[in-house]
Amino acid sequence: MRVSDMTIAGTPKTHSVRASSGRLAVRSFCPDCGSPLFTSGETAPEVMSVRFATLDNPSEFRPMLDIWTSSAQPWVCLSDSIPHFPTSP
Template identity: 40%
Template sequence: MRQAGGRAMMKNEGGCLCGRIRYAALAAPGRVTFCHCRFCQKATGSAYMVEPIFGKEDLVVLSGAPKTFDRVSEGSGKLVHIHFCGDCGTKLWLSFERFPDVVGVYAGTFDDPCWFPIAPASSKHIFLEAARSDVVIPAGLPTFAEHATTADGVAQEVTVFDEHRKIGP
């Protein structure tokens, strides 16, 4: 923790595999998104991405200079910027044309990937229609078939399961 302006600030660090790029989150994430879309499956090489979302000003680069790969989101038609280490290839965080004030960090790149809470009031699973059939969704968390909002900002229907639910048969 650091003191800034008379208040305590948390500082949780992370970085790439080779250690050239280090970053710090200066606040707790505003929410945590579990994204099951094909983009996130391919970008992580896993069933879904665990993505704590921070205000852009709350993520600072401590060392190194990440490279950026831009991709147009199939859902919104807007650019998603993937920030990664040009030396070892580790994907570190995303920034978004659609949501310019936030960044989504690849949770596994934190030194302690469990430091932030996952609570129903501030977490959600999105793009369940693209989820692997063997994924289990915990009870009590908001879920969405696609994104939580349409490309033009309309809220989508939310589903909350009363018990743990396997996506497929």
């Protein structure tokens, strides 16, 4: 999801880590319960990886790509209509 398309209610807490690329990734979470909300990073600062279950209406969510497919369980069904990446692109 593009950062410019996001509306965030409240102020999440953040934790910064080095991603597998070596670049900084910022993980945001609920300050009350600790639920993960979204991740942004230096690699693509205009894009946010959103935990779809945190959306007001997750039924409207449409994935744009699948990442970390190299560690997907054998029972995971990946859609042929979107790109797949074995790690984070």
